[in-house]
Amino acid sequence: MKVWHIVKRVLPYIIMYGIAFLWIIPILWMADTAFKPRPEILSIPPSWIPSHFTLENIQRLFAQWPFLRWLMNSFIVALSVTFGSLIVSTLAAFSFARLHWRGRDTLFMILLVFMLLPWQVNVIPLFFTMTKFGFLNTYQGVALPMIAMPIGVFLLRQFFINIPKDLEDAARIDGCSSFGVLTRIIIPVSKPVFAAFGVYMFNFAWNEFFWSMICLRKSAMVTMPVGLKLLQGAFEIDYGLILAGAFMASLPSLLVFLLLRRQIIRGFTLAGSGSKG
């Protein structure tokens, strides 16, 4: 009886930690491989703890590839997409939520239909559109298609609609223009939803692969996800180098996640479930 009691108390912990351990193995193994010398990477059976800890893979990565440049490219693209998207989506969502004009609901309905269509499927026409603009191999070329995401307008509009009308009416009576209503009333109380949407957009742009790979073809211009593909392109698969690249590329996400775990998870929860209402 007593034994059963203990088992019943401990079992959930064992299952939970067990699953979490299994789930994190790929990450641990990636970090492990990045610091192992070549003979140890290619050993059978695979060895867990590196007997000769080495930075050689990472040194080779920095010596042979413009890794920091890729990191910088990714930052530039992700930051422009995030801020660009926050600005244009906020303006549009404000209009859809708070202003009244003919055709508003029709336009919103059209955006809604497009909301869930994956734009990446359009890489062929997008490629030729960008060729015409001369935007291939540029930051604006890779960033511009990611800025106007209908899901952002939808998310922000949902939030703006629920802000009490009384505040706005009072401000209007005091002579506030609608831009004043936006900057003085709507924006200050919407910080949580901006944070959530910002996190969502940054992650989206930081990790985008399909379009980035097609738009960016010069090694010096590519973002991190595409750069990692270049590492794989060598004739002989150099797992030490590739895994060092993957590990270094995941470090920024890991550090930010460790610092802001709660905010990030809350952001994704809001972005993921908020859009269903």
Add this chain to the structure above:
Amino acid sequence: MAPALFLTMSRKKIGEFLYRHRWLEGVLYVIPFVSLWAVFLAWPVGYGIYISLFDWNPIHGSKFVGLANYAELFHEPRFWNAFGNTFKFAAMTIPLIIGFGFIFALMVWGWGRSRRGTTAVQAVLFFPYLLTVSIVAIVWKWLLDRDFGLVQHTLSSIVPSAPVFLTSTAWALPAIAFATAWWLAGYRMVVLQAGLEEIPKELFESAAIDGAKPRHQFVHIILPLIKPSLLFALVLTIISAFRTFGQVLLMTDGGPGRSTEVLALYLYRVGFDYFQVGKAAAAGVVLLLMILFLTLLGVRLLGLKSELQ
């Protein structure tokens, strides 16, 4: 013309002008978004349909061919192979993603309240979602390496008859589907967890007083109330499964043979490796229509229309 007009007015005047022309004001706010959206998201859809009607050649001139690209597509076994692989992949990865996501959500939600370390468990299960597809593909390709891969080696030593996943025509696609689930399940977990937390606690209390077993609570309380969140997660997962590209390109490059070539990869090969742009655009239109159909089905299922009110 309107902006030039504004330059001649004072701030107060602009305010009054906009107040009298409210239609214009409403439209002004949506212009930045809508113009970007129209040029880079909506226009390519139409342009793609246009290209798909041509034997496209930007250098030597394009020739209108009507529906010939579609006819060629539908007569090509390679297209149907990619079509079938896309559905096979979706049929494998969607239940894995939703299944893992839902089980994890139930675990973290149900066992979380009274136990230590749940936030750490949640963080570990969520983290892979923050990684880019290249990292996911590199790591899993390495884990499944036929000679030195940790997972491959471990499985092969437990089950001697285990296949070499990434070089097997039957097992490469399931392996990619599993890697995809490892990547995405954490996001579904947090969304579903939020859905579970919205269920009023009193329901469980009164059910417990009435003597309902956990099994009954699951069927009669949790399932009906989580259904909207579950359906929403399902729609998102269907869409991401059908546009899968990076994992396949980087893990198997469509191989062995063409056993993992999905539609997005086929489209890429035809368009950017063989330069049959018209045909690739046609494949894109087909893929888009498939996704549109599934999305509308999902919207119907979810009743998203009610959101408009």
